[in-house]
Amino acid sequence: MLTAWQQHGLAVGIIVLISGCASDIRNMLSGLEQQRGDIELIQTPFYPQVTDQCGPSALAAILNYSGVAVTPDALKARIYIPGRQGSLQIELLAATRGYGRMPYLIDTNISGLLGEVRAGRPVLVLQNLGSKRAPVWHYAVVVGYLADERQFILRSGDQKRHVTSASRFARTWQRAEYWGVLVLEPGELPASLDADKYIRSVAAVEAVGDVDSAVVGYGAATERWPEHSLAWLGLGNAYYAQGNLDSAESAYKTLLSMDSDHLIGLVNLSQVQIDRGCIEDAAATMDAAMYAANKDTPIYGIIQEARQEIELRSPSTACL
């Protein structure tokens, strides 16, 4: 049995531990002041979780909502790790791409989360239902929020409509570093308009070989952020990967119309011109790259060699 002093000490210890992250939570909950009106995406499917299978259940729910017909059982083969008795965040993202959807990590705060839910997208979140030292990791889907009651509505575990207080949810979410993901159709933009993050997400889709989705994604990015050079570069590269030289050239040229010294844009445009047999154009483009490049950087040497190689080609009579 503990003495009164020991009990007192334990209580103080617990309070210290709790207050350690209290200010963080307070900041986060203060974001709820601006949240007005209830929202609930009642159409979000629910798959009661089988033991250890919250990952497949939650991911199936948001993929279904986005129009992908897939069951938790099918996802189990893609994301479940028996030896870890769970699923890793990275594999959730990879599997999402495998089903033709783009995973997008939400902004790590309450307004980022609710902004997406209010825009009509359920958000898959990671929670730590245990403590920092003894974590109990759990995936759930946030489908709604009740403003007056300050309660979140989740598809979670075996509960189709799990209603939990904002402060309780915030604590479990904070211990999972506010990780949340939503799935977008190719070309669909999230509520949080972070150009760099969106383009990085498209680049990951491109990197695993889904160039058709990448073209649509970069296309949406260039429409929304017409002055973002990386979006145009990505669009050009994705078109090039499709074998669509006309569109690739046009994307690179748009990029260069905004930033005429963009080295990567110049080098890539030059390559497209070579592929089309426009050797004189390619030489002029590469000259511009040489002129723009800093002579002290390694890329200058690469550009110089490439320029000399073009010189060795016989200029063709007509471009393709």
Next chain:
Amino acid sequence: MLIFRSKQFCVLVISACLISMPMMQSAGAAIISTETAIEMIERQDRIDHINEVLARESVRSTLIAFGVDPANASVRVDALTDTELQTLEQQLVQLPAGGVGFVEVVGIVAIVLVILELLHITNFFSEF
């Protein structure tokens, strides 16, 4: 093929792009004319390639060791970007694996309550 990918900005990656040219286009081989440059770049490319192959095999065998079906493990590894692959190679064992359900949580809470009760820190059960 001298096309720089959107995410590839560092010189090393540019080098890797250049060295892939001989495979894609016969003309590309001539772009790099300095012997030294070829050797340096080829060496870096070989190292990158070997590292990637090793990382894929390492993650794949770890997944299999954790009970994933070998055929599924290959598909899953192929679906990862290079960055994701590197993260998994280094941290597959430590990263959070969401899996617990509510039954387990209720069970854990119950055990904690019983322990607190046994230590006489709480007086929860004797209230009834």
